[in-house]
Amino acid sequence: MTDIAALPPTRAGLHGNYLSAGHTVASWLFTTDHKRIAILYIASTTLFFFIGGAAATLIRIELFTPDSGILTADGYNRVFTLHGVIMVFFFLVPVVPSTLGNFLLPLMIGARDVAFPKINLLSWYLSIAGGALALYSLLAGGIDTGWTFYTPYSSIYSNSFVTATAAGIFVAGFGSIATGLNFIVTIHTLRARGMTWFRLPLFVWSLYATSLIMLLATPVLAMTMVLIIAERVFGIGVFDPERGGDPILFQHLFWFYSHPAVYIMILPGMGIVTEIITCFARRRVFGYEFMVYALIGIAVIGFFVWGHHMFVSGQSGYASLVFSFLSFLVAVPSAIKVFNWTATLYRGEITFPAPMLYALGFVGLFTLGGLTGLFLASLPVDIHVTQTYFVVAHFHYIMVGGMVSALFGGLHFWWPKITGKLYSDSFARFAAVLMFLGFNFTFFPQFILGYLGMPRRYHAYPPEFQVWNVLSSAGAVILAAAYLMPLGYFAWSFLWGERAGSNPWDATGLEWQTASPPPEHNFEAPPQVPEVPYDYHPGRESARD
Amino acid sequence: MNEFRFFPQAASSDAPQTDAIYFGLVIVSGAVVLVVATLIVVFAIRYRRGTRVGRGAASSLASREFEIGWTLATLLAFLGIFSWAAAQDFVQLRPPPPGAxxxxxxxxxxxxxxxxxxxxxxxxxxxxxxxxxxxxxxxxxxxxxxxxxxxxxxxxxxxxxxxxxxxxxxxxxxxxxxxxxxxxxxxxxxxxxxxxxxxxxxxxxxxxxQPQGDDLAKAGEGLFRELGCSGCHGENARVRAPPLAGLFGRPVPLSDGRIVVADEAYIRDSILLPKKDIVAGYEAIMPSFSSRLDEGDLTKLVAYIRSLAAQGAGP
The missing domain is CATH 2.60.40.420 (Cupredoxins -  blue copper proteins)
Incomplete structure (x- = not known):
């Protein structure tokens, strides 16, 4: 009959959780809680995702017919540039580290917060300021250089809002750098007792590899943007040949960032998928150490392959051979990861809720995206298909088929932890299957278009390309539905969903050992880590084998 | 709208080799996708929850051997594809035949x-x-x-x-x-x-x-006089400038010790950026013509200088 006996089973109810810690706008905008900052990022990146998605919709409508349709040439050029700039710099690069990464990293290593909570909030404001500049240039009249900003078009010839956009990317870049720094320090210094390097969940390892790239590569992008602005505004000849500059220098600088950035856009997805597959196969990850080395290997070799974007630029043919060789090399660790995910299923006890379907979809789409990367690494084939829809299809398989599938898988996996609510698994599974089918329907035809020779960035095209474009546009309708569906059932779940327990998937990992949603300070008592990660089948081997 | 076409026309000597590598990659990729997809589907069915199959741990030794095995196999396969593609690229790197x-x-x-x-x-x-x-x-x-x-x-x-x-x-x-x-x-x-x-x-x-357009080199000769080039590079010039007869296609020693071949790029650079490569024994007195020439004029001038290759090819 004591008070203690009357305690509710979850302690969160007693102490409150991070969501109930404050209800004012200020309690959100000035929070330093990594979980609340993650929610801020979820709001902002979702906004950018749907702005970029609206632009993609316009592109696919325009390309339904060979002639100029709903958009003028200039209108189309602005729309595809907007799509690329928003999706790459303001959605794909920040999205997983800043949303799921921010929310989960401290929980997964048993910390109270990231190392520098105030800098964490600063990162969000920088990304918002950068995004606002980019949106300003959109509203003021748009930008028409393509997301790659090739000079001298961007620095001299374009009559659009290049400077504001470049400034936006510059500012947002510092948000990336600060996040990378924050994560690296957090992982080095704030691990719980017993959480050794080789007990880190692979999602944490993937964030570590990603943070290294963000920290080392983003400054080069920032510098490149400054040089564009310097040439455009002050007439300092850096890239313009008429003032003694070299347009190819820009491409080296740009791709020195933007190729590693491709790995920023896939490594965290690999981490998410590993968490999901192990949980629903009830199996330890196959070859944990190799998975770690593969992540680090991709991050390191990824810095030395940028020249494969420039095989037809007039770069030395011998340099191209070296870049081709290194590009084949960087594909090896990616292949290892695919084999390991597959082998993790072996002898598992597999169930197929929505996160698992997204994760398996990721493996399929990533495999196709990775294999078509080999085509682009092979010089003679690249010469034919670079600058065509083949490249468009390839990187969408990696960045959208791969990363966005992983993101959706991760959101479905950790939704009960983040909100404390359950969602409708049947709707979610339907959306996952729809996304896989719609994605292939949209982007597979583009491989064929590319080998046929249809160049990118054409608002009008010869009629012989129409069949495949119509298929692609039709697939995009399905894909759009699959992306919109979660908005509905997630909203429903948040408002009226059943309560999730602290560990609805029966998963290992420290984040599942605290309440859902977690309390403000994450853990009531400092957690301890006695075991390797993904300890899903302890002892069973002796019982059954 | 027309019929489904999977493949573009092929009409050059490079096309068959490029297509061969493309088909090779399609076959390799298809095989990999097939193997991975089959394994995932088979595992997903066989090891779904509730089936009565053996689920013991594989020995860690076997797992390590698998890892090393498929890492090496992948590496070798990729190196094989790289060498095949690179060998073809070497063919394309070779300089154009002289009669092109x-x-x-x-x-x-x-x-x-x-x-x-x-x-x-x-x-x-x-x-x-x-x-x-x-x-x-x-x-x-x-x-x-x-x-x-x-x-x-x-x-x-x-x-x-x-x-x-x-x-x-x-x-x-x-x-x-x-x-x-x-x-x-x-x-x-x-x-x-x-x-x-x-x-x-x-x-x-x-x-x-075709309408008998002015021969490129002839048009270039006219420009050569009009722009005053002949005032220095001509036969009776008072200013000492490098002679152009027989120049094209030959090595030129420069004042900084380098030796370059006088090809189209060199001639263009010398007209637009005369300070870049100074011929040994001459003063850097030539002005840049970059603001006075468009691409068409430049092409004509280069064609004229190219046509002088046959003349006065003294030692």
Missing amino acids: LAIDVVAKQWMWKTQHPGGQSEINSLHIPAHQPVRLLMHSQDVIHSFFVPAFRVKKDIVPGHTEELWFEATTPGTYPLFCSEYCGTDHARMLGDIVVMAPQDYGRWLAG
Whole structure:
């Protein structure tokens, strides 16, 4: 009959959780809680995702017919540039580290917060300021250089809002750098007792590899943007040949960032998928150490392959051979990861809720995206298909088929932890299957278009390309539905969903050992880590084998 | 709308090799996708929750051997594909054969200008003979463009300020699309052309039937006098400047000790950026002509100097 006996089973109810810690706008905008900052990022990146998605919709409508349709040439050029700039710099690069990464990293290593909570909030404001500049240039009249900003078009010839956009990317870049720094320090210094390097969940390892790239590569992008602005505004000849500059220098600088950035856009997805597959196969990850080395290997070799974007630029043919060789090399660790995910299923006890379907979809789409990367690494084939829809299809398989599938898988996996609510698994599974089918329907035809020779960035095209474009546009309708569906059932779940327990998937990992949603300070008592990660089948081997 | 087409026409000597590598990669990728997909489906069915199958741990030794095995296998397979593709690329890296037909290409927003050695010029089209190597010397007047002929499987960016070379040999007469494949602004999608491949005798007839444009080199000679070049480089000049007769295609010693070959790029640079390469024994007194010449004039001047190669080729 004591008070203690009357305690509710979850302690969160007693102490409150991070969501109930404050209800004012200020309690959100000035929070330093990594979980609340993650929610801020979820709001902002979702906004950018749907702005970029609206632009993609316009592109696919325009390309339904060979002639100029709903958009003028200039209108189309602005729309595809907007799509690329928003999706790459303001959605794909920040999205997983800043949303799921921010929310989960401290929980997964048993910390109270990231190392520098105030800098964490600063990162969000920088990304918002950068995004606002980019949106300003959109509203003021748009930008028409393509997301790659090739000079001298961007620095001299374009009559659009290049400077504001470049400034936006510059500012947002510092948000990336600060996040990378924050994560690296957090992982080095704030691990719980017993959480050794080789007990880190692979999602944490993937964030570590990603943070290294963000920290080392983003400054080069920032510098490149400054040089564009310097040439455009002050007439300092850096890239313009008429003032003694070299347009190819820009491409080296740009791709020195933007190729590693491709790995920023896939490594965290690999981490998410590993968490999901192990949980629903009830199996330890196959070859944990190799998975770690593969992540680090991709991050390191990824810095030395940028020249494969420039095989037809007039770069030395011998340099191209070296870049081709290194590009084949960087594909090896990616292949290892695919084999390991597959082998993790072996002898598992597999169930197929929505996160698992997204994760398996990721493996399929990533495999196709990775294999078509080999085509682009092979010089003679690249010469034919670079600058065509083949490249468009390839990187969408990696960045959208791969990363966005992983993101959706991760959101479905950790939704009960983040909100404390359950969602409708049947709707979610339907959306996952729809996304896989719609994605292939949209982007597979583009491989064929590319080998046929249809160049990118054409608002009008010869009629012989129409069949495949119509298929692609039709697939995009399905894909759009699959992306919109979660908005509905997630909203429903948040408002009226059943309560999730602290560990609805029966998963290992420290984040599942605290309440859902977690309390403000994450853990009531400092957690301890006695075991390797993904300890899903302890002892069973002796019982059954 | 037309029928489903999976494959572009092939009309150059490069196309079969590129296609062979492409098909090789399609087969390898198809096999990998098949194996991975089959394994995932089989495991997903066999090891779904509730089935009564063995689920013991594989020994850690076996797992390590698997890892090393498939890492090495993947590495070797990738190296194999790389060497195959690179060997083909080495073939494409080789310099154009000496008898190649040299054609000047100027790209600008948003059109293609081409000019044959005899001065016949075309806009947004190019007639070439089949079975003869063709060497393009390409310049851009503004931004980066890219010369892309899908049927030939060739592509090359044309970077302003650079002289870009591309050579190929067409094999099948016909008309093939030319695209600008590097985004270049508003009408990028309208920067199209036709490559008309003709049997050699038809090409000769076509050339003869063109309006007899001023021969490129002859036009260049006129400019050479008009612009005052002959005042220094001419035979009776008072200023001491390097003689141009017999210069083209020969090595030139420079004042800083380097030796360069006087090719098109060198001649262009010497006209536009005369301070860049100073010929040994001469003073750097030539002014830059970059503000007084457009791409067309430059092409004519270079053609004129090229035509002097046969003259006075003294030691």
